Structure formats: C-alpha cells, structure tokens
Amino acid sequence: MTSQIALYAGSFDPPTNGHLDLVERAAQLFPHVIVAIGRNSARQPLFSVDERLDLLRAACAGFANVVVAQFEGLLVDYARSAGARVIVRGLRAQTDFEYELQIAHANADLAPELDTVFLPTRTRHGFVSASLVREIARHHGDVSRYAPPNVCAALRAKFHAP
Amino acid sequence: MTSQIALYAGSFDPPTNGHLDLVERAAQLFPHVIVAIGRNSARQPLFSVDERLDLLRAACAGFANVVVAQFEGLLVDYARSAGARVIVRGLRAQTDFEYELQIAHANADLAPELDTVFLPTRTRHGFVSASLVREIARHHGDVSRYAPPNVCAALRAKFHAP
Amino acid sequence: MTSQIALYAGSFDPPTNGHLDLVERAAQLFPHVIVAIGRNSARQPLFSVDERLDLLRAACAGFANVVVAQFEGLLVDYARSAGARVIVRGLRAQTDFEYELQIAHANADLAPELDTVFLPTRTRHGFVSASLVREIARHHGDVSRYAPPNVCAALRAKFHAP
Amino acid sequence: MTSQIALYAGSFDPPTNGHLDLVERAAQLFPHVIVAIGRNSARQPLFSVDERLDLLRAACAGFANVVVAQFEGLLVDYARSAGARVIVRGLRAQTDFEYELQIAHANADLAPELDTVFLPTRTRHGFVSASLVREIARHHGDVSRYAPPNVCAALRAKFHAP
Amino acid sequence: MTSQIALYAGSFDPPTNGHLDLVERAAQLFPHVIVAIGRNSARQPLFSVDERLDLLRAACAGFANVVVAQFEGLLVDYARSAGARVIVRGLRAQTDFEYELQIAHANADLAPELDTVFLPTRTRHGFVSASLVREIARHHGDVSRYAPPNVCAALRAKFHAP
Amino acid sequence: MTSQIALYAGSFDPPTNGHLDLVERAAQLFPHVIVAIGRNSARQPLFSVDERLDLLRAACAGFANVVVAQFEGLLVDYARSAGARVIVRGLRAQTDFEYELQIAHANADLAPELDTVFLPTRTRHGFVSASLVREIARHHGDVSRYAPPNVCAALRAKFHAP
Numbered sequence: 026m027t028s029q030i031a032l033y034a035g036s037f038d039p040p041t042n043g044h045l046d047l048v049e050r051a052a053q054l055f056p057h058v059i060v061a062i063g064r065n066s067a068r069q070p071l072f073s074v075d076e077r078l079d080l081l082r083a084a085c086a087g088f089a090n091v092v093v094a095q096f097e098g099l100l101v102d103y104a105r106s107a108g109a110r111v112i113v114r115g116l117r118a119q120t121d122f123e124y125e126l127q128i129a130h131a132n133a134d135l136a137p138e139l140d141t142v143f144l145p146t147r148t149r150h151g152f153v154s155a156s157l158v159r160e161i162a163r164h165h166g167d168v169s170r171y172a173p174p175n176v177c178a179a180l181r182a183k184f185h186a187p
Numbered sequence: 188m189t190s191q192i193a194l195y196a197g198s199f200d201p202p203t204n205g206h207l208d209l210v211e212r213a214a215q216l217f218p219h220v221i222v223a224i225g226r227n228s229a230r231q232p233l234f235s236v237d238e239r240l241d242l243l244r245a246a247c248a249g250f251a252n253v254v255v256a257q258f259e260g261l262l263v264d265y266a267r268s269a270g271a272r273v274i275v276r277g278l279r280a281q282t283d284f285e286y287e288l289q290i291a292h293a294n295a296d297l298a299p300e301l302d303t304v305f306l307p308t309r310t311r312h313g314f315v316s317a318s319l320v321r322e323i324a325r326h327h328g329d330v331s332r333y334a335p336p337n338v339c340a341a342l343r344a345k346f347h348a349p
Numbered sequence: 350m351t352s353q354i355a356l357y358a359g360s361f362d363p364p365t366n367g368h369l370d371l372v373e374r375a376a377q378l379f380p381h382v383i384v385a386i387g388r389n390s391a392r393q394p395l396f397s398v399d400e401r402l403d404l405l406r407a408a409c410a411g412f413a414n415v416v417v418a419q420f421e422g423l424l425v426d427y428a429r430s431a432g433a434r435v436i437v438r439g440l441r442a443q444t445d446f447e448y449e450l451q452i453a454h455a456n457a458d459l460a461p462e463l464d465t466v467f468l469p470t471r472t473r474h475g476f477v478s479a480s481l482v483r484e485i486a487r488h489h490g491d492v493s494r495y496a497p498p499n500v501c502a503a504l505r506a507k508f509h510a511p
Numbered sequence: 512m513t514s515q516i517a518l519y520a521g522s523f524d525p526p527t528n529g530h531l532d533l534v535e536r537a538a539q540l541f542p543h544v545i546v547a548i549g550r551n552s553a554r555q556p557l558f559s560v561d562e563r564l565d566l567l568r569a570a571c572a573g574f575a576n577v578v579v580a581q582f583e584g585l586l587v588d589y590a591r592s593a594g595a596r597v598i599v600r601g602l603r604a605q606t607d608f609e610y611e612l613q614i615a616h617a618n619a620d621l622a623p624e625l626d627t628v629f630l631p632t633r634t635r636h637g638f639v640s641a642s643l644v645r646e647i648a649r650h651h652g653d654v655s656r657y658a659p660p661n662v663c664a665a666l667r668a669k670f671h672a673p
Numbered sequence: 674m675t676s677q678i679a680l681y682a683g684s685f686d687p688p689t690n691g692h693l694d695l696v697e698r699a700a701q702l703f704p705h706v707i708v709a710i711g712r713n714s715a716r717q718p719l720f721s722v723d724e725r726l727d728l729l730r731a732a733c734a735g736f737a738n739v740v741v742a743q744f745e746g747l748l749v750d751y752a753r754s755a756g757a758r759v760i761v762r763g764l765r766a767q768t769d770f771e772y773e774l775q776i777a778h779a780n781a782d783l784a785p786e787l788d789t790v791f792l793p794t795r796t797r798h799g800f801v802s803a804s805l806v807r808e809i810a811r812h813h814g815d816v817s818r819y820a821p822p823n824v825c826a827a828l829r830a831k832f833h834a835p
Numbered sequence: 836m837t838s839q840i841a842l843y844a845g846s847f848d849p850p851t852n853g854h855l856d857l858v859e860r861a862a863q864l865f866p867h868v869i870v871a872i873g874r875n876s877a878r879q880p881l882f883s884v885d886e887r888l889d890l891l892r893a894a895c896a897g898f899a900n901v902v903v904a905q906f907e908g909l910l911v912d913y914a915r916s917a918g919a920r921v922i923v924r925g926l927r928a929q930t931d932f933e934y935e936l937q938i939a940h941a942n943a944d945l946a947p948e949l950d951t952v953f954l955p956t957r958t959r960h961g962f963v964s965a966s967l968v969r970e971i972a973r974h975h976g977d978v979s980r981y982a983p984p985n986v987c988a989a990l991r992a993k994f995h996a997p
Contacts, residue, residue: 029216050302053272053302054191054273054302054304098974099970099971099974099976102974102976110215111216116288116305117447117451118285118288118447118450118604118637121447122284123280123927123928123931126278126280126307126928126962127927127961127962127964127967128962129307130307130309130310130961130962131962131963131967133307133309133310134310134962134980135971135976135977140212140215140216140306141306141307142216142304142305142306143278143304143305143306143307144302144303144304144305145288145291145292145295145303145305147292147295148292148295148296148634148635148637148638149634149635151451151454151604151634151637152450152451152452152454152455152458152634153455154451157451157455160423161423161459164422164423164426166423166426166459167459170458260650261646261647261650261652264650264652279771279775280771280774280928280961283771285603285604285607288604288638289603289637289638289640289643290638292637292638293638293639293643296638296656297647297652297653310958310959310961310962311958311959313775313778313928313958313961314774314775314776314778314779314782314958315779316775319775319779322747323747323783326746326747326750328747328750328783329783332782353540374626377596377626378515378597378626378628434539435540440612440629441933441937442609442612442766442799442933442936445933446608447604450602450604450631453631454631454633454634457631457633457634458634464536464539464540464630465630465631466540466628466629466630467602467628467629467630467631468626468627468628468629469612469615469616469619469627469629471616471619472616472619472620472796472797472799472800473796473797475766475796475799475937475940476796476936476937476938476940476941476944477941478937481937481941484909485909485945488908488909488912490909490912490945491945494944584812585808585809585812585814588812588814609765609766609769612766612800613765613799613800613802613805614800616799616800617800617801617805620800620818621809621814621815677864698950701920701950702839702921702950702952758863759864764936764953766933766936770932771928774926774928774955777955778955778957778958781955781957781958782958788860788863788864788954789954789955790864790952790953790954791926791952791953791954791955792950792951792952792953793936793939793940793943793951793953795940795943796940796943796944
C-alpha cells in the first residue's frame with residue numbers, strides 16, 4: 026500500500042456542513058483528498074461551477090491535504106486521470122442507499138482498480154442536503170447551522186436576503 | 188494524518204470469501220488492518236474462537252499488513268486499546284443497512300475519535316454469508332465457491348462430509 | 350396541553366380517497382385540523398390552486414373541525430403563522446419513508462416547538478396516489494374507487510372523458 | 512372529538528432517554544397517556560416487570576397526564592379495556608419500519624376503532640435502544656447519555672459496576 | 674418450454690389465508706405446483722410436520738394441480754429431486770425483501786437451472802403472517818379472517834379456546 | 836390453467852443485457868411472451884419507438900415464443916387487449932421495490948384477473964440500467980458488457996463514437 030488518493034465528487038450546489046464533515050473525515054482517513062465538482066449539463070444549478078469552486082476552496086482552505094477541482098464525463102474516467110484509488114461517498118439513513126450501491130457496483134465493474142468507501146453521515150447532519158439548504162435560503166430562512174459562513178453569505182446575495 | 192490502523196471485526200463463523208474480499212480491500216486502503224473475532228457468549232458458535240483464529244490466520248497469511256486477533260466486550264473499547272482509528276464494515280444490498288448505521292452512530296457517540304467506513308460487498312459475494320455457508324455445509328452441499336479451501340476442509344471435518 | 354391545531358399539507362393535485370382518509374383520522378385525533386395546499390411554483394399542476402381549494406373544501410365539508418387553506422413558502426413558517434403545533438403526514442409502505450423522515454428531522458431542527466406525527470395509510474389506500482389517479486384519468490380509466498365524486502367529475506371534465 | 516387516551520406500549524427493559532422523549536411528546540399531543548409494559552413470557556428480561564414499573568414511574572413522575580401500567584395478551588385487547596383510542600409508536604430510521612407497519616395494519620384490522628400514530632425519533636436518540644443500553648452497561652460502559660439517572664443506577668447495581 | 678413444475682416451500686406453521694392465496698395464484702400460473710413443508714430442526718413448531726401436512730392437504734384439496742409434500746435439507750436439492758424448475762415466493766411490503774433476494778441469488782448460484790419468481794402479496798393479506806396468527810390465537814383472539822376454517826379449528830383445539 | 840401469455844413492458848431505451856436476461860427467463864417460464872414498449876409522451880427518449888422496436892426485435896430473434904410490440908395508455912388496458920394474464924417485472928436490490936409493489940397493487944385493483952410476477956435480476960446484471968448504459972455511451976465508454984451488440988452499434992452511431 027502506497028499513499029492513497031481519495032476522490033470525493035458531487036454537485037456541491039452549494040457546499041453544506043454535511044459535505045464539509047465528509048471532507049474533514051476523508052482528510053483524516055486518506056493521505057490525499059480531491060474534492061471534485063462534476064459538471065452536469067442536464068441540470069440548471071443555482072451556483073455556477075466557478076462559483077462553487079470558489080465556495081469549496083474557501084471552505085476547504087484549512088485542510089492541508091485537500092485539493093478542489095472540477096470534471097466532466099464519467100467519474101471513473103476522471104478518477105483514473107487524477108490517480109485516485111478510492112471514491113468516497115457519504116451515506117445517510119435518509120439517502121438512496123440502493124442507488125449508491127448500484128453506482129458503486131457499476132464503478133467497480135467499469136474500473137476494478139478503484140474502490141468505493143461509504144462514510145455514514147453524522148446524526149446531526151443526517152437531514153442536511155444541498156436542496157434543503159437552497160429551499161430554506163430561497164424563503165429567506167436561516168441556514169447558518171447547515172452551511173459554512175461563506176456559503177450563507179453567497180446564498181443571501183443570490184436571494185437578495187437581508 | 189499518520190499511519191492508520193483499521194479494525195475489521197466480526198464472528199467469522201466461519202470466514203467466507205466475502206470476508207476475505209473485505210480483508211484484501213481493507214489491506215489496500217489502510218496501512219495496518221486488524222481482523223478481530225468478537226467473543227460473544229450469547230450464541231453457540233459452530234467453530235470455537237481458537238478454531239476460527241486458526242482458520243482466519245491461515246486464510247490471511249498472504250497479507251503482510253494484516254494481523255488476526257480476538258476480543259471480548261465493547262468494540263469501541265477494543266478499538267481504543269488496539270490503537271485503531273477506523274472501523275471497517277462490509278455493506279451488502281442484502282444486509283441490515285439500518286442496523287449497521289445504528290451501530291456506526293452509537294460507536295461515533297461512544298468514541299468520537301473513531302470513524303466507520305463501509306465497503307460495498309462485491310456483487311459476486313453479495314449473497315454469501317457465514318450462516319448460508321454453514322447451512323449448505325450441514326447438508327453436505329458444495330461451498331467451495333463461498334469459502335477458502337482451509338475453511339471448506341474444516342467444514343467437511345465438522346459435518347463428516349466426504 | 351391545550352387544544353392542539355394539526356396541519357396536514359400537500360399538493361392535493363387532485364385530492365384522493367387516501368388524502369380524505371387521513372383528514373378524517375386527523376380530525377378524530379386532534380381538536381382542529383388545517384388542510385393546506387402548498388403552492389409550488391416549480392411544478393405545473395393539473396388543477397390550479399383555486400380549483401384544488403374548491404375540490405378540497407367540498408370534499409371536507411362534512412368535518413366540523415377541519416378548515417382548508419393554501420400557503421406559500423416553508424411549511425414551518427406557515428405552521429407557526431397558523432398556530433399549528435403538529436404536522437400530520439401519511440406513511441405508506443409504498444412511500445419514500447427515508448425522505449419523510451429527513452423532512453421531519455429538518456422541520457424539528459427549524460422549529461423545535463413543532464412535532465410531526467405519521468399516520469400509516471390504510472391497506473386499501475396503500476397504492477393510491479394523486480399521480481396514479483391523474484394517470485388513470487388521463488387514459489379515461491375508472492378512478493371512482495380512488496377519489497371522491499366531485500374530484501372524479503372534475504377529472505372527467507379536465508380530460509373530456511364521457 | 513373528545514378527550515383522547517393514547518397508549519404507548521413496549522418492553523422498556525430498561526427505559527431509555529429515547530422512550531422518555533416519546534412519552535414527553537405524546538403527553539404534549541394527547542390529553543391522557545398510558546405507558547404500558549407488555550408482559551412477554553417468551554423472552555427473559557433483564558429487569559422484572561415490577562422493577563420496570565418502578566423505573567418508569569419514577570422517570571415519568573414529572574408528567575401530570577401520564578400513567579404507567581402493565582398488561583398481558585394482545586395490545587388491542589388491552590387498549591380497548593383501557594379506553595385508549597390511539598396507539599403511539601416511535602419510528603427510527605434505524606428501525607424495522609416494515610414490521611411496524613405490519614403491526615399497525617394488523618391492529619387496524621383487529622380493532623378498527625383504534626388508530627396508530629408514529630412519532631419520528633429525534634436524531635440525537637436515533638441510535639439509542641434498550642438492547643444497546645444493556646450491552647454497554649454489561650461491559651461497564653457509560654450509559655448516562657442514553658438513560659435517565661435512576662435507570663443508570665439500576666444498571667450499575669445489576670452489573671455490579673462501580 | 675415444457676410443462677413447468679413450481680415449488681412453493683415454507684414452514685406453514687400454520688397455513689394462513691396469505692399462503693393459500695399464493696397457492697391459488699401459483700396454480701393458475703403454472704401447470705403443476707408442489708407445496709412443500711420444510712422440516713427445520715432448529716425451531717420448535719406449534720404444529721408437527723404431520724399436522725401441518727394434514728392442514729395443508731385439506732386446505733388445498735380444491736386445487737387439481739397442487740400436491741402437498743415435505744422435505745428436509747437444502748431447498749435446491751429438494752427442487753431438483755422433485756423436478757421443479759421454478760421456486761415461488763410471496764413478497765410483502767412488510768417482509769424481508771433483502772433476505773428474499775439473498776436467498777434467490779444463493780439458490781441461482783447453487784442451481785442455475787432453477788428460477789425464482791416472487792408474487793406480491795395482495796394488499797388485504799399484507800400484514801398476515803403465521804406468527805401473527807399464532808399470537809392472536811394464543812390469546813383466544815379471532816383469526817377467522819386470516820386462516821382457513823380447518824386451521825382455525827386446529828388453533829382452537831391447540832389453545833383450548835371455546 | 837391454459838396456455839398463459841406473459842407481458843413484459845418497459846421503455847427499453849435502449850434494451851440492455853438485463854432486459855434480455857429477463858426476456859430469456861420469461862420465455863422459459865411462460866408459453867408466450869409479449870415484450871412491449873410503452874409510449875410515454877412525457878419523456879424525450881434517446882431512441883424513437885421505431886428504433887427501439889427494431890433493436891428489441893433483432894435482440895429477441897432467437898426466442899421462438901417471444902413477440903415484440905408497442906402500446907400507448909394504461910398497461911392493464913393493453914394487457915387485456917393482448918390477452919395477457921401475467922405481467923412480468925424485473926426486481927433488483929438496486930431498484931425501487933416499493934414503487935414496483937405500488938404499481939402491482941394498483942394493477943391488481945384495476946384488473947383483478949391479471950397477476951404480476953417479479954423475477955430477481957441476476958447478480959451480474961444488478962447494477963445495469965438503461966440510464967447507466969446511456970450515460971456511459973454518451974461519454975464514449977465501453978458498454979459491450981451491458982448491452983447486446985446491435986444496441987452497442989446503435990449507441991456508437993447515436994453518439995458519434997469510434
């Protein structure tokens with residue numbers, strides 16, 4: 026076993042405290058962590074890829090072994106090109122576990138040298154999701170317990186909240 | 188991050204190919220892996236703890252960074268005493284996912300410095316379990332696709348199969 | 350404990366017998382029940398909010414302690430403004446239980462004074478949903494077992510069925 | 512609607528903070544709450560029915576509209592004899608949701624005048640169960656975050672812990 | 674395709690209306706159906722194998738293409754010896770779906786020439802199980818909606834009910 | 836029991852090896868099998884209905900008792916008009932089991948003479964879905980293990996892959 030690179034990919038639209046908890050734990054488990062925003066042309070995001078890169082980079086600045094990136098195309102292709110050996114995924118009781126397992130098995134079939142590890146979301150973040158944060162912020166609710174300060178500020182600016 | 192010790196605990200009554208696949212993958216993900224048999228006085232096992240230690244040690248002999256052990260009491264207490272920082276668990280579609288998450292959350296509450304990672308069982312081992320292997324062997328069925336050779340031999344001896 | 354106001358919110362597009370069974374049971378459990386249509390600008394409904402208000406009011410006319418309303422924004426904000434202390438949700442085996450729990454936990458975090466109760470859908474309504482009723486009515490099928498008479502009539506008018 | 516009696520039944524072996532959170536919330540939702548220990552001859556409990564009655568009564572002493580009782584036989588028969596109209600159940604992400612629904616449907620068929628309401632367990636109690644508390648206490652672990660003080664004392668006495 | 678033999682195996686302790694609904698539907702789907710009681714030495718049944726054979730035979734007497742049998746050992750071995758090509762299983766929302774899938778996959782691996790088909794339990798039988806019927810009958814409750822008349826009579830005799 | 840017609844309906848956009856495994860098994864279980872493409876005006880497919888008919892017909896040419904068709908409207912109406920008595924559905928661990936059960940129960944209510952049987956997807960196809968195949972092909976990945984040769988060729992042509 027040599028020094029492993031772990032890949033944590035997602036939409037991060039916007040990054041939440043749940044995402045950052047995963048980043049922190051992955052950074053403790055693995056020598057190098059890439060946090061990567063997948064470009065997904067199908068959906069219209071709230072924040073552009075560039076905005077999300079800025080938000081994630083600022084929020085992850087404290088982790089010395091974490092880099093933030095973006096990619097297009099299949100996750101396994103990006104993982105290979107980045108030299109990653111492990112895909113990290115969060116797993117909530119309140120998640121599509123079956124879907125996550127399907128993706129993990131598909132990725133294992135497409136790229137047998139890659140492995141997937143699931144980290145159980147901590148109970149206090151179990152219900153936090155990017156779509157929930159967007160929904161609350163859209164109605165000018167308080168998201169300060171669910172997202173880092175720079176994301177909260179960006180949400181206020183986006184929705185012209187006081 | 189320093190060199191992590193991962194703990195993979197279970198009953199291993201007997202060890203199956205599904206268990207060994209997990210050991211192999213954990214050994215690739217983490218610098219040191221402890222495979223530990225939990226003594227559980229409540230249930231009457233098929234193989235004694237000593238028999239299982241022998242079976243596991245022989246089956247894991249090829250992994251340089253894996254040691255086999257046994258423990259009694261709470262998993263988190265053993266993990267602390269062994270210096271482990273990560274608990275490794277297999278996760279099957281055909282498993283009690285909710286139960287696994289409950290245990291992970293309880294362990295996180297009891298020992299916040301410990302983390303749990305789940306590895307999805309490979310599709311070809313998805314239905315393999317120790318109880319299935321025992322049941323097939325009890326009726327003199329062929330378990331050679333589900334357990335390593337030394338375990339198959341031990342099962343044949345246990346059930347007086349040809 | 351004083352006299353509780355329970356809130357049963359949804360899209361009701363259209364109201365089904367499953368919805369009305371919930372209303373009836375909530376009306377037996379709690380002194381006051383508000384049945385509230387959530388305005389959701391994202392989705393294009395089959396019936397307008399005004400049409401749904403009319404359909405629900407007629408269907409709920411027999412319940413003395415039930416009022417029908419509509420709201421926009423976060424459910425917890427509306428509950429607070431309406432003085433509700435309990436959110437009532439139906440729970441089907443054939444439902445997104447995980448999703449319901451996530452929403453309940455989010456609402457409990459956003460508004461700790463609010464509680465959520467789930468009523469298990471009766472077996473005979475277990476498969477009935479508004480989308481199923483729309484789909485059957487769209488193809489001129491018989492929905493009279495799944496929706497109240499005024500809704501059936503409105504569906505026939507909407508789809509020009511005989 | 513008249514003043515409802517709600518029934519919250521279980522083994523309570525021992526009562527946990529998760530149980531008491533349910534009692535508190537039921538006591539806010541309904542005018543009268545019966546917390547009832549079901550005698551179950553099949554399983555050998557850690558605490559006798561009398562011990563559990565004492566533990567529950569002390570722990571529920573602060574709730575004016577809660578009484579503690581015990582019963583034998585079918586839950587629906589006891590509910591009828593006690594005049595209860597509502598059965599209250601806790602619902603965890605980490606629970607046997609399917610099993611709970613089966614029981615609710617069976618009870619609705621056996622006693623149509625009874626309804627069942629599920630309260631989602633709060634996230635901080637989501638992993639707490641009586642069996643977990645017993646297991647930790649058996650190994651002299653700290654259960655003070657999971658059970659009320661009188662239960663913790665009883666567990667220490669039972670397991671000769673310091 | 675030639676005339677298929679379908680195997681429906683279980684404990685049938687006792688047979689319920691849910692079981693008989695499955696038998697009836699299997700008898701309409703396949704030319705020949707074997708309903709087989711698996712001898713399971715581990716559990717102490719309420720009715721002996723001979724009693725269950727009698728109960729099932731009487732209850733299935735109206736189906737011309739159904740035979741009732743019993744077996745010991747692995748299901749796949751019995752299926753082969755009986756010439757069955759299809760294993761029939763009921764599937765409830767309120768069942769261990771994951772467990773059923775695990776068994777189906779194990780059987781497909783042990784005997785690739787055998788296939789498994791799942792029939793969804795009808796909604797009105799969704800909560801009926803042999804253990805529920807035993808539990809109600811044990812407390813002298815009414816099981817006449819859940820089991821055929823001869824089984825109800827046998828339960829009354831077993832529990833000395835009026 | 837007379838000679839049964841089984842109906843296997845879906846979008847088949849495109850047909851995958853998972854679909855074809857189901858067709859093969861249905862063709863062994865039932866005397867006649869109709870594989871039918873449901874026209875669904877709501878979603879924009881990758882392949883037109885005519886393209887999918889051609890792909891399915893070529894892929895199913897080897898099954899003597901299988902015909903390929905298309906339909907519009909409710910599945911139960913089409914099943915009746917085609918004389919089918921059985922609806923065949925694949926069931927994956929990685930699927931929406933609850934949704935499948937809801938549809939089966941709705942269909943049983945709409946057309947009681949129709950039955951639904953679920954075939955468990957083989958483990959090696961468990962993660963294969965039409966949307967996964969489209970996604971991989973869109974990024975010029977290799978789908979030859981997941982779809983028949985004629986579908987792979989059609990995907991290459993559609994996405995201008997080499």
